[in-house]
Amino acid sequence: MSPAVRPRTVSADGIPMSALLAEVSEPRAVVVALHGGGTTSAYFDCPGHPHLSLLRAGAALGFTVVALDRPGYGASALYPESVDAPEQRVRLAYRALDRILGDRDRGAGLFVLGHSNGCELALRMAVDERGDELLGLELAGTGLHYQAAARDVLSKAGPGQRPVGLRELLWEPASLYPDAVLRGIIHASPGANYEAAMVAAWPRSAFPSLAGQVHVPVRFTFAEHEKIWAADPAAQHEIREIFTATPRFTSNDEPGSGHNLSVGFGAQRYHESVLAFVEECAATAGAEQDSEIS
Numbered sequence: 001m002s003p004a005v006r007p008r009t010v011s012a013d014g015i016p017m018s019a020l021l022a023e024v025s026e027p028r029a030v031v032v033a034l035h036g037g038g039t040t041s042a043y044f045d046c047p048g049h050p051h052l053s054l055l056r057a058g059a060a061l062g063f064t065v066v067a068l069d070r071p072g073y074g075a076s077a078l079y080p081e082s083v084d085a086p087e088q089r090v091r092l093a094y095r096a097l098d099r100i101l102g103d104r105d106r107g108a109g110l111f112v113l114g115h116s117n118g119c120e121l122a123l124r125m126a127v128d129e130r131g132d133e134l135l136g137l138e139l140a141g142t143g144l145h146y147q148a149a150a151r152d153v154l155s156k157a158g159p160g161q162r163p164v165g166l167r168e169l170l171w172e173p174a175s176l177y178p179d180a181v182l183r184g185i186i187h188a189s190p191g192a193n194y195e196a197a198m199v200a201a202w203p204r205s206a207f208p209s210l211a212g213q214v215h216v217p218v219r220f221t222f223a224e225h226e227k228i229w230a231a232d233p234a235a236q237h238e239i240r241e242i243f244t245a246t247p248r249f250t251s252n253d254e255p256g257s258g259h260n261l262s263v264g265f266g267a268q269r270y271h272e273s274v275l276a277f278v279e280e281c282a283a284t285a286g287a288e289q290d291s292e293i294s
Contacts, residue, residue: 036116072192
């Protein structure tokens with residue numbers, strides 16, 4: 001039987017924040033999953049395909065998983081003025097997690113996974129004053145340079161307008177995804193107002209600046225069929241080089257996967273590899289605590 005996933009909505013500084021939660025009583029750790037643009041936390045619980053769900057896979061392996069609707073999505077979508085600034089979004093994310101988890105056991109601690117636009121919040125959480133308490137980060141679906149075709153498509157985007165060709169960049173090859181996903185079940189949410197400016201500043205300034213301040217282990221996943229971000233060996237090397245303060249950087253090439261790793265047919269394999277990395281980070285953190293005590 002698949003582990004239960006239930007919706008949660010809590011108040012964070014008076015702003016409603018929603019999430020999906022799959023919890024276990026004595027977790028190895030807590031995995032916090034942050035979705036990308038134009039979707040919600042449902043991205044991590046693929047409808048009709050429980051074996052592709054990060055929430056269910058994590059709980060089955062002994063992890064509590066919280067898929068948070070990023071500020072500006074889900075219950076907080078009606079409060080755009082409260083999520084415009086990066087520091088507002090980081091505070092809301094941490095407050096929401098504290099309210100959702102309460103006094104529940106967190107195991108070895110929190111681990112954050114960010115996908116696509118969710119990588120921005122993941123990195124900002126990691127460089128926040130609470131960031132050094134994180135076990136580590138998993139980042140995917142982002143980069144420093146757009147592929148040529150993606151640059152052309154994205155240059156034609158306007159406020160609230162999805163440019164022609166964007167679907168092909170995000171969801172091709174179509175054979176990698178269940179039909180229900182391609183019909184729009186997962187990616188049926190308008191984007192947050194702040195994201196246009198955020199995306200524009202991301203590759204040239206925000207990403208390099210934030211990456212250099214991360215002090216926890218990082219794993220960066222490159223999908224074989226990524227069509228938005230450059231993921232060739234030179235691009236991978238450049239990304240590795242900007243994480244100057246992390247104690248450990250690991251690259252992961254994910255075969256048979258497109259940009260949207262967590263809702264494709266390869267999601268189960270990808271999620272298992274993420275959770276294996278979480279376990280490694282938890283073991284390292286535990287060993288470091290033991291050495292400090294002794």
